[in-house]
Amino acid sequence: MPRRGLPLQARTRWLLVVLALLLSLLLLMYLLECAPQTDGNAALPGLAGDGYGKEYYQALLQEQEEHHQTRAASLKRQIAQLKQELQEMSEKVKTLQDRKGPGLSPASHVGNKEQTSNDLLEFLHSQIDKAEVATGAKLPSEYSVVPFESFTSMKVFQLEMGLTRHPEEKPVRKDRRDEFAEVIEAGLEVINNPDEEDEVRDKDGNIGMHEMYSESDFVEGYYRTERDKGTQYELFFKKENHDRFQHVTLFRPFGPLMKVKREAIDTSEQIINIIVPLSQRTEAFSQFIQNFRDVCIQQDRRIHLTVVYFGQSGLSEVRTILEAVASETHFHNYTLLSLDEEFSRGRGLDMGARNWDKGEVLMFFCDVDIYFTLEFLNSCRLNTEPEM
Template identity: 70%
Template sequence: MSRRGSTLPTRAHWLLLGLALLFSLVLFLYLLECAPQTDGNASLPGAVGESYSREYYQALLQEQEEHYQTRAASLKRQIAQLKQELQEVSEKMKSLQERRNVGARGIGYHGNGEQAPGDLLGFLHSQIEKAEVSVGAKLPSEYSLVPFESFTLMKVFQLEMGLTRHPEEKPVRKDKRDELVEVIEAGLEVLNNPDEEDEQENEEGPLGEKLIFNENDFIEGYYRTERDKGTQYELFFKKADLMEYRHVTLFRPFGPLMKVQSDVVDISRAIINIIMPLAQRTEAFTQFMQNFRDVCIHQDKRIHLTVVYFGKEGLSEVKSILESVTRL
């Protein structure tokens, strides 16, 4: 009984060992079957791989270079085309400027109508005659009157204030600035190169030299536009050492500027009228009369003052102030 008991564990031990070896053999065969197969014809990294890569990059660089050359040629053609168009535009602008100068000399500032067509010149003169430039027109009421607006070198004083709501402003629009500058230059052209028909006296300065006006001699101007006729300009120039103004009237009948007249305004004996509205404020009026006496009465003596007083309170005091000034 003891031998049989010892034999059974020994057999079980060898049986387990055999099963383990069999399982290991099956696992090894399975791994051999499932392992990936290597391609014997695959190219290994070496000289052949490097030669293929160099050719590829050379072809890529060649393609990029051809693309850039094509782009550069296209840009050169565009630049040449733009230069040609710019030259054509410059020639057109030059020809238009020459025509404009010829038109200005023909029917503009100098009043020489030989170079202008007769029909056009007649139409322009008819527009001047229709407008209230030389002779006034009868109007049904004051609402039909077209008011003037004044301007200087830097400012425009307008009655219709528009969106800005400012009666005094700089010309914002470029076309308006160019228009006023052109008008002032036209007035200077009339003064510095007068026609033979213009009988202007005192064309020489104090030292006998010829008077040459510039834009600094421009004092102020007035203009108004009648929608069916054109724009009228009244320009005033003055030298600092002369007691006279130069008055130039221009008209633009929806065409080139035309000179209407040019005359001399002598102010050596002119009387300046001042109309002053007043209501109370007698202390400020007293100070004003002192300045008026020192500047206007003692120095100029060619100023007439009219005081329009509103109300009765303080009227006697204002009268006494005026009487005291007149007695001095």
């Protein structure tokens, strides 16, 4: 009996395994046939099934065409309605004009247009008069000052970014680039087609020939926006190897650009007195002198250096550095002032300015850690009023 039961048990196990496999297969087939398809496992149109053939795409195109036709018809109705409303408004305006003055002639309409144009021009000029572009304004504090930001043809330097956050905007945004291109073009129009008041005349009163400028002659510009008045632009143009700059001031009073003034600036005789207050930091001063030598002495000698030294420690080293540079470059336009008192930048600036007694000069305060370029010196000449 035990031996006969073993084959029976084996057959029973195999039968159960076969039944389990059949049930699993039936369950899988049921899931494949009856389960809903999701977006991820749905068949792609046109790749499988008879429902996504040529007729399917023709139906889609027909549906899109009907949608566009409906949209076009709606837009046409809106345009027709707007035209009708415009016609009605024109008739109402005409009726009001007839009531106010039935005898008005076409010439009077022209006069009204001219009066409106004159009123608009007068308003725009009043905006310029209110702004700081022509005259200064009294402000409650230094925090109310609207600073200028500078720009060239390819770069914008934004003060609001701060020196530690790379104020240079490069590349310039398209809207800002288009704005500056329009402003530069307007500035060139002022220079190349001057008004009678801007014409250059000789000693006999005859109008002389003037040079034509192009976009390549644009050096730099400055702009700022007063929120309730408009935007002011200061533009500077210069021919290569010339010391004469053309300065154009424009103003946009939330309307078209308007000319404020044009002037010529001759920087050939302008001298900048660079005032450096210093105490001990002889190593930093040595690096400063190297930059001063490369820029101010070798490229532009219209410079006077005034060093205001506080204390006695390190004074001899500073004097030795200055004498060495003077001996090597034959540059003797420097002054070393010694003050035996506590360091003060304000005090140094005041003493450096008082020491100058050689006529007109541009005063420039400079810290020993500042690195400057020749373009920076030109900017100082263009934007600093001479002092006595």
